[in-house]
Amino acid sequence: MTENQILELLQTVRHPARQDKSIVELGMVNSVRIDGESVSVTLGFPKRRDPLAEYLIGATRAALIRGGVKNPEVLTVVLEDAAPKKKGVEFDTECLRHVRHIVGVASGKGGVGKSTVAVNLACALARLGFKVGLADADVYGPSVPLMTGTEGAQPMAEEVDGKELILPLEKYGVKWMSIGYFAERGQALIWRGPMASNALKQMILQVKWDVLDFLLVDMPPGTGDIHISLLQEIPMEGAILVTTPQEVALADVEKGASMFRNKNIDRPIFGLVENMAWFTPAEHPDEKYFIFGRDGGARMAEDLGIELLGRIPLVQGIRESGDAGEPAALGTGPDASAFIDLAGRLASKLG
Numbered sequence: 001m002t003e004n005q006i007l008e009l010l011q012t013v014r015h016p017a018r019q020d021k022s023i024v025e026l027g028m029v030n031s032v033r034i035d036g037e038s039v040s041v042t043l044g045f046p047k048r049r050d051p052l053a054e055y056l057i058g059a060t061r062a063a064l065i066r067g068g069v070k071n072p073e074v075l076t077v078v079l080e081d082a083a084p085k086k087k088g089v090e091f092d093t094e095c096l097r098h099v100r101h102i103v104g105v106a107s108g109k110g111g112v113g114k115s116t117v118a119v120n121l122a123c124a125l126a127r128l129g130f131k132v133g134l135a136d137a138d139v140y141g142p143s144v145p146l147m148t149g150t151e152g153a154q155p156m157a158e159e160v161d162g163k164e165l166i167l168p169l170e171k172y173g174v175k176w177m178s179i180g181y182f183a184e185r186g187q188a189l190i191w192r193g194p195m196a197s198n199a200l201k202q203m204i205l206q207v208k209w210d211v212l213d214f215l216l217v218d219m220p221p222g223t224g225d226i227h228i229s230l231l232q233e234i235p236m237e238g239a240i241l242v243t244t245p246q247e248v249a250l251a252d253v254e255k256g257a258s259m260f261r262n263k264n265i266d267r268p269i270f271g272l273v274e275n276m277a278w279f280t281p282a283e284h285p286d287e288k289y290f291i292f293g294r295d296g297g298a299r300m301a302e303d304l305g306i307e308l309l310g311r312i313p314l315v316q317g318i319r320e321s322g323d324a325g326e327p328a329a330l331g332t333g334p335d336a337s338a339f340i341d342l343a344g345r346l347a348s349k350l351g
Contacts, residue, residue, distance in 0.1 A: 001069065003032045006039060009067040013059045016182050017052060017157035017166070023060065030077055038071040039064060045076055051157060051166050051206040054199035055182045093235055095165060096204075098211040099133075101350050103270065104231075104239035106260075108252025110221040113275040114242040115143045117312065117342075118218040120329035124336075124343035126173035127329065130213040133168060133175035135204045137230060138220045142180030148172065149325020155181055158208060165208040172330060177207050200226065201233050214347075231265050238268035240309060240346065244276045245296030257304050270349055271309030272301040273342060279314040280334070288313075307349070310342030 010029055011022045018026055023043065030044035041060055045053055057074050064072035096102065105118040115138060122134040136144035145151040150169050155177070157164050168175040179199060209215060217236065220226055230236070239260055243253045253272070260267045274297025278288040291314065301308040315328070315335040329339035 001034060001039065001067075003034065005067075006032050006034070006041065006064070006069075009063050009069075010041070010060060013056065013063050015052065015056065016154040023056060028056070037069075038073070039069045040073040040075060042075040042077055045078060051164050051202055052182060054202055055179070058199065059182075093205060094163075095207060095209055096215070096235060099209055099215045100213050102215045102217065102234065102236045103346070103350075104217045104219050104236050104267075105242060106219045106227075106239050106256055107221050107242045108254070108256035112221075112242050112244045113312075114138075114221060115147065115218050117242045117273055117275055117339075118216055119144060119147045120327045120339040121343055121346070122174045122214075122216050123172050123327045123329040124339040125214050125347065127340065128343055128347065130347065131211060132173070132214045132216070133177070133209050133212045134216045134218060135207070136176070136178030136180065136218045137200045137203065137226075138218055139179050139200055139226065142178045144176055144178040144218065145180040147325060147327060148174075148176055150176060150181070151325075153181055160208060163206075165206055166202075167208050172327065175209060175212070177203050179203055200230060204230075204234055227259060228265070231260075231267060236267060237350070238270050240270050240273055241306075242273045242275055243297055243300065245274060245290070245293035247293065247296065250296050250300045253300055254304070257306070269304070269306050270346060271307040272297055272304070273309055274298070274311045276314040277311040307345075309345050309349075310338060312338045312342070 007024055007029065010024050013023045015021060015023060015026055023029055028043050030042040033040040041064065043056065043060065050056070053076070057076065060074045061072050105114060105121065107114040118134060122132050125132045134144065136142050145153070148171055150171060153169050155169055156167050158167055166177065168177045169181070204217065217230070217234065219230065241253055241256050243250055257269055259265060260269050276292055277297065278290050280288055297311065298308050313334060315333065328335045330336065
């Protein structure tokens with residue numbers, strides 16, 4: 001490959017906060033070095049840290065891989081003094097100083113409806129009159145843009161006290177931030193753990209949240225290094241766990257609870273949410289079918305010594321409203337009532 005071919009590949013990497021121009025048009029490609037099948041690209045950033053740096057580094061690497069580069073490497077320099085980037089990224093919590101409660105929404109495994117619960121809980125809290133934000137930290141499967149009807153939206157950046165902050169999107173009375181806003185539809189984010197952790201911290205610690213009663217963090221499923229990094233860097237007050245009643249999901253809840261109770265993390269668990277607790281046909285509203293098992297969440301909450309905060313029914317409308325970008329908690333059905341009750345219990349628990 002020639003340097004011109006590499007630059008052509010990098011024309012597809014857009015900077016969302018700079019009129020959607022490519023990193024080539026913005027002069028951010030400082031150098032390209034080709035050594036056989038290996039390609040090294042150096043990106044130049046101003047001395048003030050670009051809040052989308054980690055995204056641009058990952059997107060550059062992904063563009064090179066899609067173009068057939070087998071061994072891509074992406075480096076960075078500071079343009080003002082051409083000094084190599086220091087290892088690690090320093091973040092502060094200044095933008096969170098007006099946030100009263102930061103609550104993680106977690107699950108031991110995927111597929112239990114964690115993001116659905118997080119999005120609807122945020123909307124339900126807003127309906128109760130609270131100021132709410134949600135940070136989508138599920139880096140490999142961000143679903144908040146789809147569930148809120150904000151796909152294709154591109155958050156802007158604003159300089160505040162000499163620091164560039166990302167402006168969250170606002171809809172349904174909630175401030176939304178997701179890594180999905182900075183990736184094209186269907187684009188895989190090819191990131192290793194440390195890069196993903198830094199990008200997620202930017203999605204929370206370099207955002208202009210302003211005054212909030214609740215900031216919910218939709219965490220990735222599982223108990224990996226990304227979770228540990230988030231819990232160590234973000235002043236999260238505690239978390240709620242989401243599960244379904246089936247045994248395979250309940251077994252993973254114990255692992256999630258163990259992570260939060262680890263002596264190096266030590267965050268309280270505010271309660272358990274049993275999602276898809278039962279199915280009720282629209283034609284027979286008084287009937288309940290326990291498809292995934294009965295009272296599994298209640299038993300697990302008792303075993304773990306935590307409160308069963310809510311039970312969410314399996315309703316077709318929840319799936320339909322999520323796909324349509326209109327969360328079920330905005331409606332008037334039994335699903336909406338379940339989320340409003342959950343929001344009320346969480347708010348009461350946190351005072």
